[in-house]
Amino acid sequence: MVIKVIEIMASSSKSWEDAAQNALNEASKSIRGIKSIYIHETSATVEDGKIAQYRVNCKISFEVQ
Template sequence: MLKVIEVLAESDKSWEDAASHAVIQAAKRVHGIKSIYIRDREPKVENNKSSKYRIYANISFLLD
């Protein structure tokens, strides 16, 4: 059986880095992560350029 949690993560580098950060942080609390589904992306803009890459995602994992 799988469970899905919603997460918010951000990075100064890229969308991919934000997704990686989300999985790394979730893995500290849950085990058996199977997938990440990025539902939405939101850039933070400062001084007319993207300064943060924020994602809203669902992470699915196996229940023990």
């Protein structure tokens, strides 16, 4: 078994969890056999004293056939 890891950045206006789900949803469109997602880093943009965008930097691993 060979496992490959890719790095993806994603964002959401709702939460870091939603941003991670967005990353997984996009990766799932072209990658099969996803085994795990590792949230490497989180950040956010701020507008008018409030969080405007939640951002995650994810590592997604999947089996290579």
